[in-house]
Amino acid sequence: MDSADSNPTQQPVLTPEAILERHEHMLRHINQQLAALTQVLAQHLPSVSPPSPPPSVSPQLSAPNPSAAAPPVPPAPASTEPPERSLPAPEPFSGEFDKCGGFLTQITLQFRQLRRTYETDGAKIAFMVQLLRGQALNWAQAVLRTAPEISYEDFLTKFKSVFERGTGAEVAAHRLLNLKQGRRSMADFSVEFWTLAEETGWGQSALISTLLNNVCDELKRELMMRDVPKTMSDVITLCVKIDEHLRARRGTGNYISQRPPGRMETTSGGGALSGSHASDSMEEGEQPMELGRSRLSPEERYRRWRAGVCFYCGRRGHIAMDCPARPKDSARQ
Numbered sequence: 591m592d593s594a595d596s597n598p599t600q601q602p603v604l605t606p607e608a609i610l611e612r613h614e615h616m617l618r619h620i621n622q623q624l625a626a627l628t629q630v631l632a633q634h635l636p637s638v639s640p641p642s643p644p645p646s647v648s649p650q651l652s653a654p655n656p657s658a659a660a661p662p663v664p665p666a667p668a669s670t671e672p673p674e675r676s677l678p679a680p681e682p683f684s685g686e687f688d689k690c691g692g693f694l695t696q697i698t699l700q701f702r703q704l705r706r707t708y709e710t711d712g713a714k715i716a717f718m719v720q721l722l723r724g725q726a727l728n729w730a731q732a733v734l735r736t737a738p739e740i741s742y743e744d745f746l747t748k749f750k751s752v753f754e755r756g757t758g759a760e761v762a763a764h765r766l767l768n769l770k771q772g773r774r775s776m777a778d779f780s781v782e783f784w785t786l787a788e789e790t791g792w793g794q795s796a797l798i799s800t801l802l803n804n805v806c807d808e809l810k811r812e813l814m815m816r817d818v819p820k821t822m823s824d825v826i827t828l829c830v831k832i833d834e835h836l837r838a839r840r841g842t843g844n845y846i847s848q849r850p851p852g853r854m855e856t857t858s859g860g861g862a863l864s865g866s867h868a869s870d871s872m873e874e875g876e877q878p879m880e881l882g883r884s885r886l887s888p889e890e891r892y893r894r895w896r897a898g899v900c901f902y903c904g905r906r907g908h909i910a911m912d913c914p915a916r917p918k919d920s921a922r923q
C-alpha cells in the first residue's frame with residue numbers, strides 16, 4: 591500500500607468546486623439506483639397501481655341534499671314534572687299521645703309533596719327518625735337495631751301501636767257523646783266538635799242530634815223556636831250566630847246563670863222550687879212571656895213553642911227577647 595493513501599494528512603486538499611462536483615456525482619448515482627429499483631418493483635408487482643386521485647365533484651352534486659342528510663339527533667326530552675317544593679319541617683315528636691295524630695299528618699303531607707325525594711322506604715324512615723326526640727327516639731333506635739331493613743309500612747304500624755293511643759272511631763264517638771258546651775262560646779265548642787265528628791265518621795243526622803243535645807240549655811231553648819237546617823255545617827253556623835247574639839245582648843262573654851246547681855228558689859206563696867222548676871221560675875221572672883198583662887199558662891207556652899211563634903206577642907219571625915212589642919225597660923241588660 592502506498593504510504594501517501596494511508597496517511598490522510600498527505601492527501602491533496604479539495605477546492606469547493608471539486609466538492610460540489612463530487613456531491614453532484616453522488617446524487618446522480620443515487621437517482622439511477624432509485625430508478626432501477628422502481629423498475630424492478632413494477633415488473634414483480636404489476637397489479638399494484640398508484641392510487642388514483644379522488645374524482646372531481648361537479649358543482650351540482652356538491653350542494654347538500656336535505657332529504658339525503660342524516661336526521662339530527664333529537665335532544666333529550668325535558669322533564670314534565672314540576673319541581674318539588676318542600677313544606678316547613680314538622681315539629682319534633684317526643685312521644686306525647688295527644689300530638690301523635692298531628693305529627694303523622696305532617697309527615698304524610700311531606701311525603702306526598704316530595705314524592706321523588708322520599709321515594710324509598712329508607713328515605714321515609716330516615717326523615718321520620720330525625721324528628722323524634724326523647725322516648726320516641728329511644729323506641730326508634732331499638733326498632734332499627736333489631737330490624738335494620740324494616741319497611742316503612744311496618745315501621746309506621748309499630749309506631750302507631752305504641753304512640754297512637756286514645757284515638758280511633760270508638761274513642762272519638764265516646765268523647766263526642768260526652769262533650770258539652772258548658773260556659774264556652776259556640777265558636778270554640780264547634781272546633782272541638784268538628785274534630786271529633788271527623789274521626790267518628792258519623793252521618794249528618796247523628797251529628798246534628800248529638801250537637802243539639804250537647805249545647806247549653808239557653809241555646810237549646812232558642813233553637814226550639816227555629817227550623818233546624820238539614821246539614822251539619824248550617825246547624826253550627828246557626829248556633830254560632832244565636833250564641834253570639836245572646837252574648838251581645840247580655841254584654842258579657844259568660845251568660846250562663848251563676849246560680850249553683852240545686853239552689854232552692856222561693857215562690858210567692860212561700861214554697862220552694864229546685865232543679866228545672868227553679869230554672870223555669872227564674873226564666874219567667876226574667877222574661878214575663880205575657881200577652882198584654884196576662885201571664886202565659888204552661889199549655890199556652892208549649893203551644894207557642896210547637897208553633898214557633900214569639901212567647902210575648904204570639905207572632906212569627908222573632909223570639910221573645912227581640913219582640914218589638916215588648917217594652918224596652920223589661921229587656922234584660
